Amino acid sequence: MTDRTSLASPESQGRTVTGASIRLDGVVKQYRGQSKPAVERLDLQIEAGDIVAFVGPSGCGKTTTLKMINRLIEPSQGRIYIGDRDVTSENPDNLRQSIGYVIQSGGLFPHWSVAKNIGAIPRVLRWDKRRIAERTEYLLDLVGLDPGTFADRLPKDMSGGQQQRVGVARALAADPPVLLMDEPFGAVDPITRVRLQDSLIAIQHELGKTIVIVTHDFEEATKLGDKVLILSEGGHVEQYASPEEILANPATPFVEEFVGSGATLAHLSLSRVRDVEHDTVTTAQVGEDSAEVVARARRAGHRWIVVVDDLGRPRAWPTLEEAASKPQISDFVDRRLPVVARSSTLNDALDAMLATSQGGALISDGRGAVVGALTIRSVMEVIRGQLAEVRDDETDSYIEHSEGTSTDEMPVIVLADDEAERPDD
Numbered sequence: 174m175t176d177r178t179s180l181a182s183p184e185s186q187g188r189t190v191t192g193a194s195i196r197l198d199g200v201v202k203q204y205r206g207q208s209k210p211a212v213e214r215l216d217l218q219i220e221a222g223d224i225v226a227f228v229g230p231s232g233c234g235k236t237t238t239l240k241m242i243n244r245l246i247e248p249s250q251g252r253i254y255i256g257d258r259d260v261t262s263e264n265p266d267n268l269r270q271s272i273g274y275v276i277q278s279g280g281l282f283p284h285w286s287v288a289k290n291i292g293a294i295p296r297v298l299r300w301d302k303r304r305i306a307e308r309t310e311y312l313l314d315l316v317g318l319d320p321g322t323f324a325d326r327l328p329k330d331m332s333g334g335q336q337q338r339v340g341v342a343r344a345l346a347a348d349p350p351v352l353l354m355d356e357p358f359g360a361v362d363p364i365t366r367v368r369l370q371d372s373l374i375a376i377q378h379e380l381g382k383t384i385v386i387v388t389h390d391f392e393e394a395t396k397l398g399d400k401v402l403i404l405s406e407g408g409h410v411e412q413y414a415s416p417e418e419i420l421a422n423p424a425t426p427f428v429e430e431f432v433g434s435g436a437t438l439a440h441l442s443l444s445r446v447r448d449v450e451h452d453t454v455t456t457a458q459v460g461e462d463s464a465e466v467v468a469r470a471r472r473a474g475h476r477w478i479v480v481v482d483d484l485g486r487p488r489a490w491p492t493l494e495e496a497a498s499k500p501q502i503s504d505f506v507d508r509r510l511p512v513v514a515r516s517s518t519l520n521d522a523l524d525a526m527l528a529t530s531q532g533g534a535l536i537s538d539g540r541g542a543v544v545g546a547l548t549i550r551s552v553m554e555v556i557r558g559q560l561a562e563v564r565d566d567e568t569d570s571y572i573e574h575s576e577g578t579s580t581d582e583m584p585v586i587v588l589a590d591d592e593a594e595r596p597d598d
């Protein structure tokens with residue numbers, strides 16, 4: 174399974190950690206004029222370098238809890254610590270400069286260029302211009318935007334997903350140990366959402382910040398969270414555990430209902446592309462001699478090639494016949510390539526394949542460079558195995574509860590072999 178099944182801390186797993194722990198100690202929020210507190214009394218420990226996702230029904234206190242951490246909302250009672258610092262007694266403006274904050278749609282200043290947006294906090298902190306420019310370039314690259322293309326753009330001239338990437342870069346500008354994110358991917362289309370989630374995971378692996386993310390989407394919470402906090406009304410903790418633990422052992426009937434009756438199948442959203450065997454790919458650049466590229470691909474046993482740009486990012490995925498039809502590799506860019514990250518879930522991979530009507534997907538690293546390919550057949554093998562496990566489990570419990578009756582077969586998704594083997598047809 175994934176490398177998150179272990180409950181060991183990120184540091185003990187050998188990951189870089191630049192984040193700080195967060196501790197909420199008896200935190201209460203009573204809004205004026207409300208009969209009941211929005212958050213009754215919350216104790217919570219978040220380990221340095223973890224991503225923790227807050228989920229729960231509307232109005233349960235997710236955003237209130239998040240905003241108390243950077244004191245956009247003042248707690249009525251209790252203490253909050255970041256590392257050893259008691260932030261409830263700090264100057265709130267200084268505190269907010271040391272905590273990254275990302276909201277839906279990026280929350281960028283619309284009349285400022287991307288570079289000016291990213292440099293906002295470093296300017297307040299009086300960094301010199303050169304340091305700000307270097308940091309901006311590094312961060313744009315980190316979030317997958319070419320600095321030369323985007324630094325001078327205005328937010329209105331960018332897509333929602335690109336604006337959200339700038340929002341993440343801006344939040345990381347002053348290298349804060351903690352990043353708070355409130356429904357950051359709520360306003361983008363599903364495919365962009367998957368890409369932004371994968372970028373966040375890649376950034377987290379590179380930087381090791383402590384990230385707290387509020388989401389409505391349980392699947393998003395299980396994909397992103399090292400731990401998931403499930404809250405019910407009044408900020409009551411129903412369960413705080415790893416996604417695997419929540420799916421395997423829902424702590425309360427509330428969690429069971431929240432997670433849904435398909436909880437066992439939800440394990441599929443925990444299986445990652447990196448857990449499935451990858452195919453290697455032959456890559457080529459625009460202008461290379463087609464005959465040489467085709468010969469190289471044949472030697473490797475491949476029936477298609479991936480045309481990549483200078484940074485190794487995919488442009489097109491032609492068959493050998495298509496590549497050989499021109500003397501040199503063409504500069505065609507296919508805007509609908511199915512590309513997933515190693516951290517993508519198998520659900521994401523299937524979605525990408527279905528959305529582009531392809532029998533496979535390319536796999537990219539954190540910065541978008543191609544590292545392999547995945548066929549629908551290898552994904553289906555994992556799914557078949559998981560369905561078989563579910564069937565065994567359900568049959569066992571069914572027999573336990575209603576001995577003497579017969580069980581129906583679980584539906585098994587069948588795929589024609591020739592469809593499965595031709596990712597690019």
Ligand SMILES: Nc1ncnc2c1ncn2[C@@H]1O[C@H](COP(=O)(O)OP(=O)(O)OP(=O)(O)O)[C@@H](O)[C@H]1O
Binds near residue numbers: 230236238
């Ligand atoms: N400024 C406010 N004044 C009074 N009550 C508020 C205020 N902000 C939030 N509340 C109430 O506090 C409770 C928790 O709100 P909060 O926004 O934290 O919930 P949430 O879980 O983030 O909800 P959602 O998922 O809908 O965003 C709700 O009952 C809400 O109506």
